[in-house]
Amino acid sequence: LTVLGLESSCDDTAAAVVRVDGTGEAEILSSVVFGQAELHSAFGGVVPEIAARAHAEKLDICVEEALKRADLRLSGVDAIAVTAGPGLIGGVLSGVMCAKGLAAGAGLPLVGVNHLAGHALTPRLTDRVEYPYLMLLVSGGHCQLLIVRGAQDFSRLGGTIDDAPGEAFDKVARLLGLPQPGGPSVEREAAKGDVGRFRFPRPLLDRPGCDMSFSGLKTAVLRARDQIVADKGGLTRADRADLCAGFQAAVADVLAEKTRRALAVYAEEAGAVPVLAVAGGVAANAAIRGKLETVSAEFETKFVAPPLRLCTDNAAMIAYAGAELFAAGIRDDMTLAARPRWPLDGASPAMLGSGK
Numbered sequence: 378l379t380v381l382g383l384e385s386s387c388d389d390t391a392a393a394v395v396r397v398d399g400t401g402e403a404e405i406l407s408s409v410v411f412g413q414a415e416l417h418s419a420f421g422g423v424v425p426e427i428a429a430r431a432h433a434e435k436l437d438i439c440v441e442e443a444l445k446r447a448d449l450r451l452s453g454v455d456a457i458a459v460t461a462g463p464g465l466i467g468g469v470l471s472g473v474m475c476a477k478g479l480a481a482g483a484g485l486p487l488v489g490v491n492h493l494a495g496h497a498l499t500p501r502l503t504d505r506v507e508y509p510y511l512m513l514l515v516s517g518g519h520c521q522l523l524i525v526r527g528a529q530d531f532s533r534l535g536g537t538i539d540d541a542p543g544e545a546f547d548k549v550a551r552l553l554g555l556p557q558p559g560g561p562s563v564e565r566e567a568a569k570g571d572v573g574r575f576r577f578p579r580p581l582l583d584r585p586g587c588d589m590s591f592s593g594l595k596t597a598v599l600r601a602r603d604q605i606v607a608d609k610g611g612l613t614r615a616d617r618a619d620l621c622a623g624f625q626a627a628v629a630d631v632l633a634e635k636t637r638r639a640l641a642v643y644a645e646e647a648g649a650v651p652v653l654a655v656a657g658g659v660a661a662n663a664a665i666r667g668k669l670e671t672v673s674a675e676f677e678t679k680f681v682a683p684p685l686r687l688c689t690d691n692a693a694m695i696a697y698a699g700a701e702l703f704a705a706g707i708r709d710d711m712t713l714a715a716r717p718r719w720p721l722d723g724a725s726p727a728m729l730g731s732g733k
């Protein structure tokens with residue numbers, strides 16, 4: 378089963394070809410990602426209008442390149458998978474329109490994929506992880522703890538009630554005058570900093586359940602920065618590094634503790650502890666990965682973290698998720714709609730413990 382996948386829900390335009398054999402073994406034949414970072418850098422964030430236009434311009438080229446690298450023509454593909462949401466409506470629409478055009482033109486079946494499902498299924502693509510498993514999805518726009526039971530079967534144990542961690546990294550970078558995307562630049566600074574100098578809050582750790590909050594943390598960094606500026610007239614490199622180290626440690630602690638709780642909840646319900654897998658751009662952070670590995674070791678679970686290029690937005694994950702859905706008999710047609718909001722699952726109350 379060979380699937381062409383398209384992704385255009387945020388600021389990366391991507392196309393990929395993935396082949397899955399009868400045993401479930403997946404091979405990425407090609408994966409092309411055109412980032413738009415330089416288009417948005419002057420604005421300090423993704424501008425939806427600019428993103429949509431760039432996706433519309435780049436999708437065809439991306440598809441062509443993905444097919445070329447896979448050494449295939451469209452006729453060699455069995456199905457077309459496309460991110461149908463959630464995301465910026467203009468970008469998602471561009472992808473869905475492009476996929477419909479290709480599917481209609483080549484007489485191929487079409488499968489709409491939830492972008493978050495793409496992220497959540499990535500450990501199956503990279504490590505053949507069996508269902509069910511626990512997934513911590515931490516990206517620029519999302520933060521959720523999920524039990525993944527099937528390609529369309531997710532239970533959400535908790536998630537952020539405000540900012541996503543990646544967003545918090547990006548905002549903190551902006552506060553400190555560090556380059557975007559903020560994650561890598563904050564991590565680089567944090568490595569040089571004194572983690573003990575600033576003790577930032579660990580929001581919601583005092584409350585039961587798996588929900589998280591990161592916007593107050595960002596505000597705490599802002600206050601600390603303003604205090605230093607008021608006292609000394611400006612920030613030194615050491616101040617900046619110490620602020621980054623304190624912030625990163627707080628994010629890592631919150632993610633680790635909430636993941637620990639999710640593992641405990643699930644272990645109790647299922648009588649066994651599943652694999653712990655991560656996905657999303659923030660999973661690239663070595664300090665956060667380290668903490669999660671520790672938590673995973675406490676529960677004697679296997680820890681799976683896909684390679685970075687498959688943690689951030691890409692189309693291989695969409696092609697792979699599309700292949701699983703296709704194999705399960707799922708098809709879309711020309712009525713496939715772009716869904717800017719598309720939750721994987723509502724909170725499942727039974728799993729939330731004593732609530733929030």
Ligand code: ATP
Nearest residue numbers: 516517518519543559560561657658659662689690
């Ligand atoms: P979504 O997938 O939710 O739509 P997105 O496409 O913005 O959002 P990703 O591409 O998965 O998310 O990840 C990008 C985010 O990951 C950015 O916010 C970036 O700052 C963050 N990030 C990348 N590398 C690191 C790192 N080393 N440490 C922390 N955060 C990081």
Ligand code: FE
Nearest residue numbers: 496516689690
């Ligand atoms: Fe994403």
